[in-house]
Amino acid sequence: MNLYLISVFLHILSAMLWIGGMLFLILVVTPFLKQSDRMNSAQFYRNAGQRFRKIAWMGFAVFFVTGVFNLGYRGVRLTDFVRPEWFGSPYGKLVITKIALFIAILIVSAVHDFWIGPAATRAVTEGGKSDPAAAEKLRKNAALFGRINFILGLAMVALGVMIVRGVPRF
Numbered sequence: 171m172n173l174y175l176i177s178v179f180l181h182i183l184s185a186m187l188w189i190g191g192m193l194f195l196i197l198v199v200t201p202f203l204k205q206s207d208r209m210n211s212a213q214f215y216r217n218a219g220q221r222f223r224k225i226a227w228m229g230f231a232v233f234f235v236t237g238v239f240n241l242g243y244r245g246v247r248l249t250d251f252v253r254p255e256w257f258g259s260p261y262g263k264l265v266i267t268k269i270a271l272f273i274a275i276l277i278v279s280a281v282h283d284f285w286i287g288p289a290a291t292r293a294v295t296e297g298g299k300s301d302p303a304a305a306e307k308l309r310k311n312a313a314l315f316g317r318i319n320f321i322l323g324l325a326m327v328a329l330g331v332m333i334v335r336g337v338p339r340f
């Protein structure tokens with residue numbers, strides 16, 4: 171029982187850190203940096219992005235380990251994923267949707283953190299003067315992938331709440 175409580179605690183703490191971190195970037199950092207010059211913004215995004223990336227990927231590992239543990243504690247077995255009466259059930263669909271969204275988050279994060287994000291900051295800090303349009307396009311794509319991840323993150327929280335407390339009836 172104690173291990174389960176610690177697992178749920180770590181799971182929710184990781185959600186607070188990751189979602190809270192993205193919210194801070196979107197609501198506080200980005201509007202502030204819009205007022206300062208591009209070079210400074212790009213350098214800040216590169217440094218802050220690299221630090222937050224480490225935290226986010228450590229969080230993903232915690233989500234996975236505690237998520238699997240929580241599922242096990244709630245009686246979900248690997249064999250359930252091949253049982254039509256389970257994966258067709260409302261609960262089974264919730265769990266499968268959550269795992270599928272988690273895989274999508276890992277892909278979107280990998281593209282953003284290791285490809286588009288670094289390319290965007292590089293384009294601004296190194297080549298921004300020579301090709302500002304390309305730099306701007308990369309920056310917009312990086313921002314778009316960041317926002318997609320934020321929305322997927324909110325969906326993960328909603329799915330977590332529904333796994334524990336049931337699906338809302340409107």
Ligand code: HEM
Nearest residue numbers: 178182185233234237238240241272326327330331333334
């Ligand atoms: C981006 C990743 C994730 C986020 C943001 C997230 C968020 C949450 C939140 C906020 C809760 C608590 C809901 C509540 O107590 O009302 C929760 C619960 C839960 N999550 Fe996740 N989660 C993530 C990934 C995962 C993964 C990958 C799994 C499975 C492999 C998982 C399985 C669960 C389970 C089983 C619960 C119920 C915990 C309990 O027994 O109280 N989660 N999740």
